[in-house]
Amino acid sequence: MxxxxxxxxxxxxxxxxxxxxxxxxxxxxxxxxxxxxxxxxxxxxxxxxxxxxxxxxxxxxxxxxxxxxxxxxxxxxxxxxxxxxxxxxxxxxxxxxxxxxxxxxxxxxxxxxxNTRWLISACDTFIDHSDDDYLRSLLMNAVILVNTIKMQESERYLTATENAKVDASRYSSLQNERLALFDGVAGFAVGTDDTLRNMRWRLDKLAQSHPLGGVVIEIFERVQKLNADTVYSRFRALHIRDKTAWWQD
Structure with a gap:
């Protein structure tokens, strides 16, 4: 990463x-x-x-x-x-x-x-720049919640076929067009998006503020493992841009 x-x-x-x-x-x-x-x-x-x-x-x-x-x-x-x-x-x-x-x-x-898009942008801004660790940790819950929903809904769009496999044309459209989800929130540009990398950077910084923060990082890493079969691991398998990877090798 x-x-x-x-x-x-x-x-x-x-x-x-x-x-x-x-x-x-x-x-x-x-x-x-x-x-x-x-x-x-x-x-x-x-x-x-x-x-x-x-x-x-x-x-x-x-x-x-x-x-x-x-x-x-x-x-x-x-x-x-x-x-x-x-x-x-x-x-x-x-x-x-x-x-x-x-x-x-x-x-x-x-x-x-x-709208939700700008509420999450506000949360990201506080997480990046506030000195209040409690506030930053509290707002991180909203960021992870919405990003996980974004992933799940983007995957549902991507695999809305008879055999539930990735549709190549929809994969391409996610790279080139904005997928509207809800309340201003857009889908992921699956394969290249930097949203999860940025979220991971924020999560790492927050985890460093407490001696037991490593628990959160360990859980986050486990849901990325390719054999975990989660939306995080499935999106990892589709990711092609090294500089926006969000997991540790």
Missing amino acids: KAPRSKLASLFSLNQHRKRLGAADVANRLDQLNWNEMRDQIIDGDKLEYTYGSDKNLQMHLDSLKCEFVGRSELEYYHATLIVLIRRGFRVDEEFKRFEKLWYEQKEFLINKL
Whole structure:
């Protein structure tokens, strides 16, 4: 399993630098906004459309992302924008403090209004950057729950044939198209997806925060074994991209 990129490596990554271009202007615009007013401002548009992948140009990515929030509040889009800035490594400590403050001041609104896709993105953000180990551990339950459901539903789509074997055309479609599951949640790009690798990185970091954390890692490894016949092991058998592997050899 590939190790996560260090903070130093991210700092000097040309690709990461390109993905942060224009971030200061975006953050400055966010500084001028009023959270309470944004709750009542609805985003106009012709059609709600989910993003698939991520444009390296920050502004282009944010413009595409806004289509996910057509008919929804500006505050929900603001929340998503903060997550994008944090994930692209822009003033992470400062932007995470703003993200954390937003959640504590607007938690009822965010919990009730955000779809499951963005609630899980929020959980991932807290797990990555919060100093509260209890909160991080608590939110990891939601991440594992939804990711396991995503796997099971993606497999059901992949094997919805008479003999319940993997359908080649559906496998290909999962590589190239977004499979809508429920409440904004999309299926796995089976074979290449980095979702489980990222989840494993977070799980490893959490496990290191307690002397008995190894119990969780051992159980997680056991469900990956090819003879275990679980959705995790079956997806492992279909995986072809080494850098997004989520198990230890």
